[in-house]
Amino acid sequence: MTRTGVFVAALLAAGTIALSPALAKEFTVTQKGQQFTPRTLTLKVGDEIVFINDDTGTHNVFSESPGNAFDLKAQRPGSKTNVTFSAAGQVDVRCAIHPTMRLSVTVE
Numbered sequence: 001m002t003r004t005g006v007f008v009a010a011l012l013a014a015g016t017i018a019l020s021p022a023l024a025k026e027f028t029v030t031q032k033g034q035q036f037t038p039r040t041l042t043l044k045v046g047d048e049i050v051f052i053n054d055d056t057g058t059h060n061v062f063s064e065s066p067g068n069a070f071d072l073k074a075q076r077p078g079s080k081t082n083v084t085f086s087a088a089g090q091v092d093v094r095c096a097i098h099p100t101m102r103l104s105v106t107v108e
């Protein structure tokens with residue numbers, strides 16, 4: 001085994017190499033009838049949500065939760081946008097256009 005090989009093997013054994021992106025899961029959240037479906041979701045750090053606007057109008061999905069803040073801006077009907085959740089914690093996802101739309105994401 002090469003010196004690099006030994007080094008990588010040692011890191012793998014020690015568990016210091018992070019999980020590969022291939023192990024990240026992708027969840028789908030639709031926006032239809034001015035509601036998120038589902039309305040609650042639990043995922044792990046590194047997982048993604050695909051936000052799909054299945055509505056007839058524009059949405060603007062965003063989060064101001066520390067570590068997982070994002071703003072998808074105006075999302076037209078039929079569009080899909082991926083968001084990766086990179087910090088553990090509770091994420092409150094809202095729509096800037098429709099204040100009653102709420103999605104609660106728990107990142108473990």
Ligand SMILES: [Cu+2]
Pocket residue numbers: 034058059060095096097098101
């Ligand atoms: Cu909306």
